[in-house]
Amino acid sequence: MNINDISSSLTGEWKSRTLTELYKADTKEVVRVYADGVYDLFHPGHVEQFRQVKAAFPNVYLIIGVCSDADTLKYKGCLPVMNEGECLKMVDQCRYVDEAYFSPPFFPTMEFINYLKADLVAHDSLPYNSPTTDDCYAIFKASDRFLETQRTPTISTTSLLSRIINDLDRYKARQLLRENSSPL
Incomplete structure (x- = not known):
């Protein structure tokens, strides 16, 4: 799907909500949260991230983006141990995940997040370098649409x-x- 398809699909009454708005509203409405990763060697740290997201609000719909092998090779310089199909299957079987999305943009964009009608993006707070910025999550942090999760040490x-x-x-x-x- 290209950006034009994504932009044209943003019809209807949906409007994103910020983290501050969601905390102030103490809402029981569904909060849509997106998280992404390779999820290679799916392990308890991945599950803990998903659990943290689900616990952030009373009613969370969690969308997980599983990166493709081609993008992982391109941006990380190596293929994962588990192939993309295996990673997707593991993520999709996790009880915390409501929807697994295959091959999202490796570096999430606001257009893509809006296409998914996700209010927030969840990730740990460490900067994650991309070809164009020191932190690909900076746009979500700056717009108050970032939900910080803690890494499992x-x-x-x-x-x-x-x-x-x-x-x-x-x-x-x-x-x-x-x-x-x-x-x-």
């Missing part, structure tokens, strides 16, 4: 990969033992 995709790399010989030996003891 004990687990991340990076830490899982480090565990595997640091103990690679043991995992290789375990795998060889399993392969050699499997019945034909």
